[in-house]
Amino acid sequence: MRWILRAAFCFVLVLAVAFVAVFGGAGPITFLPGGVLWGETREPPADWSFTDRVGEIQVQTHVGPLPWSVTTWVMSVDGDLFIAANDCDRVWTHRVMDDPDIRLRIDGVIYEMQAHRESDRSVGARVAPVVLAKYMGIGVDSANWVPGEQNGCVFRVEPRT
Amino acid sequence: MRIATIGLAATALVLACSGPLEGERVEKPTFDWRFVAEAADVTFATADGQRFRRVEVAPLVHDGELYLYGQTIFSANDSALDAVLAGDPLEMQVDGRVYPLAATRLTETADIERVLPTLVRQGMGIEATGIRWDPEPERYPGTQVRQWFFRLRSPGRVDD
Numbered sequence: 001m002r003w004i005l006r007a008a009f010c011f012v013l014v015l016a017v018a019f020v021a022v023f024g025g026a027g028p029i030t031f032l033p034g035g036v037l038w039g040e041t042r043e044p045p046a047d048w049s050f051t052d053r054v055g056e057i058q059v060q061t062h063v064g065p066l067p068w069s070v071t072t073w074v075m076s077v078d079g080d081l082f083i084a085a086n087d088c089d090r091v092w093t094h095r096v097m098d099d100p101d102i103r104l105r106i107d108g109v110i111y112e113m114q115a116h117r118e119s120d121r122s123v124g125a126r127v128a129p130v131v132l133a134k135y136m137g138i139g140v141d142s143a144n145w146v147p148g149e150q151n152g153c154v155f156r157v158e159p160r161t
Numbered sequence: 162m163r164i165a166t167i168g169l170a171a172t173a174l175v176l177a178c179s180g181p182l183e184g185e186r187v188e189k190p191t192f193d194w195r196f197v198a199e200a201a202d203v204t205f206a207t208a209d210g211q212r213f214r215r216v217e218v219a220p221l222v223h224d225g226e227l228y229l230y231g232q233t234i235f236s237a238n239d240s241a242l243d244a245v246l247a248g249d250p251l252e253m254q255v256d257g258r259v260y261p262l263a264a265t266r267l268t269e270t271a272d273i274e275r276v277l278p279t280l281v282r283q284g285m286g287i288e289a290t291g292i293r294w295d296p297e298p299e300r301y302p303g304t305q306v307r308q309w310f311f312r313l314r315s316p317g318r319v320d321d
Contacts, residue, residue, distance in 0.1 A: 052300055052304075053303065136306065137295055138277055138293070144287065
């Protein structure tokens with residue numbers, strides 16, 4: 001009986017530590033979501049081309065009152081900034097569509113931003129070639145997502161108004 | 162005793178998720194793999210049952226030929242990938258059948274570019290023109306996922 005109580009106590013302890021670690025600021029790790037993103041906050045730059053050499057960034061939204069952050073891809077296209085999800089049916093994508101205020105962490109720096117989902121084909125024609133080149137090493141003359149054949153989505157990221 | 166029980170259970174779980182693929186073995190060489198592109202569930206493993214864990218793999222079928230595409234964002238190695246790179250045979254489970262395969266890694270640009278349209282169109286849902294292999298683009302240094310391409314054939318197939 002005592003070992004059952006000890007096991008239950010350890011289980012609760014592990015859960016508590018995990019909760020504090022995740023939502024207290026451990027940050028996302030690869031596919032695992034995290035909580036608060038820590039770092040120096042700066043004003044959004046006018047030129048995001050420095051993100052061309054950054055593979056992955058972190059995006060913080062929230063689930064109810066709890067911070068929720070994930071790792072994702074970032075694309076800078078002619079001065080505009082985009083983030084993408086290969087599956088739009090994710091917790092963070094739904095949350096961003098509900099509340100566009102997000103925090104980005106790029107190279108350890110926090111930017112307070114807004115994100116809005118883009119479904120315009122003209123945006124796809126700008127972003128898809130960047131995704132292929134930047135993440136897959138595939139150069140193209142032109143590219144665009146085939147309507148209805150992928151589950152991902154793209155968000156345009158802009159300074160908060 | 163409890164620790165031993167938990168250890169045994171964990172070991173059983175790991176073994177249950179590995180081990181050779183099960184199903185009717187197809188030893189006769191296959192020349193047209195188009196049915197794989199239509200299959201809902203395709204599983205790859207090495208002949209001794211190792212699954213790909215850190216590397217995400219998917220079949221690509223181009224002109225009836227079968228290819229394996231693998232990618233990962235992890236820096237650590239994958240034992241199944243290491244085995245295939247070392248020349249170990251591979252197996253593929255499709256619709257209850259298991260196909261033994263020999264894998265040849267594609268490293269030449271021309272060979273990789275042959276399957277890129279299929280990867281881009283079928284794997285990513287993107288239609289593109291002027292597709293070319295550019296694994297280290299100057300504008301995007303070091304941001305690419307790690308990728309591998311293999312041509313897969315039935316062992317002992319003689320046709321060229």
